[in-house]
Structure formats: C-alpha cells, structure tokens
Amino acid sequence: MEELPPDDVLVARLRDGDDKTFALVLDRWSGGLLRLARSFVSTEASAAEVVQETWVAVIEGLDRFEGRSSLKTWVYRILTNTAKRRGLREHRVVPMSSVDDSGPTVDPSRFRPAGDPFPGHWWDFPPLWPTPEQGMLRHEVQAQLRTALGELPERQRLVITLRDVEGYGSEEVCALLDITAANQRVLLHRARAFVRGKLEEYYTQEANR
Amino acid sequence: MNDLDCREFVEQVTAFLEHALDPEAEQRLVDHLALCDGCERYLDQVRRSVTDLRDLPADALPDETRAALLEAFRARTE
Numbered sequence: 001m002e003e004l005p006p007d008d009v010l011v012a013r014l015r016d017g018d019d020k021t022f023a024l025v026l027d028r029w030s031g032g033l034l035r036l037a038r039s040f041v042s043t044e045a046s047a048a049e050v051v052q053e054t055w056v057a058v059i060e061g062l063d064r065f066e067g068r069s070s071l072k073t074w075v076y077r078i079l080t081n082t083a084k085r086r087g088l089r090e091h092r093v094v095p096m097s098s099v100d101d102s103g104p105t106v107d108p109s110r111f112r113p114a115g116d117p118f119p120g121h122w123w124d125f126p127p128l129w130p131t132p133e134q135g136m137l138r139h140e141v142q143a144q145l146r147t148a149l150g151e152l153p154e155r156q157r158l159v160i161t162l163r164d165v166e167g168y169g170s171e172e173v174c175a176l177l178d179i180t181a182a183n184q185r186v187l188l189h190r191a192r193a194f195v196r197g198k199l200e201e202y203y204t205q206e207a208n209r
Numbered sequence: 210m211n212d213l214d215c216r217e218f219v220e221q222v223t224a225f226l227e228h229a230l231d232p233e234a235e236q237r238l239v240d241h242l243a244l245c246d247g248c249e250r251y252l253d254q255v256r257r258s259v260t261d262l263r264d265l266p267a268d269a270l271p272d273e274t275r276a277a278l279l280e281a282f283r284a285r286t287e
Contacts, residue, residue, distance in 0.1 A: 022282045026275065031267020048271055055278045059285050104220065111216045120214025125247035129254060142265055145258075164262040170227065181229075189223035196251075196258045 004028065007071045014062055026055065029072060032166050033079050039158045040083035050086055054079040076176060105193030129203045141199070148198035152191055159184055160191035213237045218248045222255050 004010060004024065013021040030051055037047035037054075057078050065074055112121050132138075149157055149165075158177060162168045168176075174184050218241055224230050225238050242249050270278075 017283070017285065019279060019283055023279060026270070026278060030270045030275075034268050034270070048274060051270065052274050052278065056281060059278075059282050062285075104216070106216070106219045108216070111214070118214075120216040121245075122215050122247040126251050126254060128250070129257070141261060145261060145265060149262075160262070164259045165265055167263060185223055185227060185229060188227075189220070192223060192255055192258060193219070195262065196255050199258055199261075200254070 007067065010071055011062070011065060011067070022059075025071075025075075029075060030055075033076070035161055035165060036076065036079055036158075037083045039154060039161055040080070040087040046086065047083075050079065050083045053082050057082065073172065073176070080176065105190055106197070126200060127204055127207070129199070130207075141202075144198060144202045145195065148195045151198075152194060156187045156191035156194070159187040160195070163188055164192070213241045215241075215245060215248050215251075218245070219251055222252055225252075226255070226259075 005013075005021075010021060010025065014025075033051045033054060034047055037050040038044070041047050041050060054075065058075055061078070065071065069077070110123060112118050112123055149161065152160065155177075159173060162173045162176065163170065170181060170184055170188075173179075174181055177184070179187075218238060221230065221234070221238060225235065228235075230238065242252065269275075
C-alpha cells in the first residue's frame with residue numbers, strides 16, 4: 001500500500017481543505033475504525049454511525065489538533081470516546097476491570113495430571129493444521145476469525161483488535177485504553193489463546209468431515 | 210525435559226512473543242521448545258493465528274456515508 005505522507009504534511013493539507021487528502025485518510029483508516037467501533041457497540045449500523053460521528057468531529061477539530069500524538073492516534077481516540085459514550089447508551093460497555101481474566105487458557109484435560117510420569121505435559125499434541133495450500137478457503141478461515149473475535153469478552157476483543165488486526169504496538173494500546181502493560185499482555189494472551197482454540201476446533205471439524 | 214511443563218509453557222507464549230520475560234524465564238521456554246514438539250506446534254499455531262488476524266480485510270464505509278463526509282469536509286473551508 002502507498003505510504004501516507006508524514007503527519008505534518010497531512011495535517012497542513014487537511015487544514016488547507018485538500019479533499020483528495022481527506023478522501024485518502026478516510027478510505028485508509030475507516031476500515032480499522034469500523035472494526036474498533038464494533039468492539040464497543042452492538043450493531044454494524046451503530047458502528048458505522050460512530051465512525052461517521054468520529055470523522056465529523058475530526059473535520060471540526062482539525063484546527064485544534066496539537067500533534068502531541070500521531071494524527072491517526074488522535075482520530076482513534078476520538079473514536080473510542082465517541083464509541084464509549086454510545087456503548088454506554090446501549091448498556092454494552094463492561095468496566096475495564098470487571099471480567100475475570102484468570103484461569104488456564106488451554107483446557108486442563110489436554111495435559112497429564114499429577115501422578116502421571118509426565119505431569120503437566122500434553123496427552124496428545126495439538127492437532128496439525130492444514131497448510132494454506134491444502135485447499136482451506138481463505139474466506140472461510142476469515143469468517144471463523146470474525147466469529148471468534150465476536151465471541152470474545154469486550155476488553156480482550158479490544159486489545160486483540162488493536163494489536164493483531166490493526167497492528168498497533170503494545171505501548172500505543174496501553175495508552176489508548178489506559179491499561180498497564182501487564183494487563184494488556186494478559187488480555188492479549190487470553191484473546192489469542194481463544195482464537196487459536198477456535199481455529200483448532202474448525203480445522204479438526206473440517207478434517208473429520 | 211526440564212522443569213517447565215507444557216501447561217506452564219502455553220500460558221507464557223504471549224509474554225515470550227512480546228519479549229517480556231526475564232532472560233532466565235525465556236531460556237527455560239527456549240529449552241522446552243527444543244525438546245517438545247507439541248509446544249513448538251502450539252507456538253506456531255498462535256503465530257499463525259496472529260498473522261491470519263493481520264490479513265483480515267477491512268470493511269469499507271457505506272458509500273452514502275463516505276459521500277456525506279466528503280461533502281462535510283468540503284463545506285468546512287467554504
């Protein structure tokens with residue numbers, strides 16, 4: 001994908017009213033914004049409205065942008081604030097500390113119990129996954145991934161969406177969600193283990209058909 | 210096998226991938242990986258899940274929303 005110009009150039013062009021530049025960032029960032037919005041609100045339509053509201057706020061707030069974060073981070077923050085307000089109205093926001101994030105991420109029955117000669121080791125290795133060339137349709141795997149993301153507890157979904165889907169670094173995600181590095185890692189770990197488990201389920205089902 | 214077991218290994222996979230373990234803990238994981246095909250496979254599958262997530266195509270804004278926003282942007286400077 002073509003690189004966006006550096007932030008200072010972007011911001012100057014946007015302030016000058018260059019609509020080609022606006023269309024560029026609009027098309028480049030809206031997909032990620034939609035996914036992020038979807039983590040807070042209950043429907044696709046609602047998410048699209050949150051993204052629209054966000055861009056309107058960006059247009060109106062451009063002259064106030066101070067460049068203390070990147071432009072994209074600033075836009076993402078506006079989105080999370082907008083989406084949280086809306087999620088609250090929809091009674092969907094879970095307080096950032098209320099979900100239980102303890103306990104093992106892999107079913108304990110997959111491991112040998114105490115008293116076994118090899119306690120804590122796999123009974124059976126995780127089943128092999130087909131290589132991508134083995135005909136598993138890309139869009140089917142992607143549908144599985146979307147479903148798995150949708151089933152995650154909210155905080156885990158937010159973290160894995162930002163980190164793995166959007167490719168943000170851990171520091172940015174901690175700042176954006178106002179959580180500690182350790183907390184971020186726990187949420188990411190649980191989310192990734194869940195997604196891996198769902199893919200395992202799917203590949204196992206497909207292999208046995 | 211060293212003293213780290215598979216049940217512990219799977220819980221440290223993310224910390225390992227984030228380079229968040231102290232050198233000693235990291236070495237235990239590396240040593241375990243060298244001996245355990247099951248955990249090597251588990252780690253690979255986590256990595257592959259992450260790559261597949263990164264490749265998820267993004268949705269696009271509805272056309273009318275996009276048009277309305279471009280309109281709003283143009284109106285800003287008028």
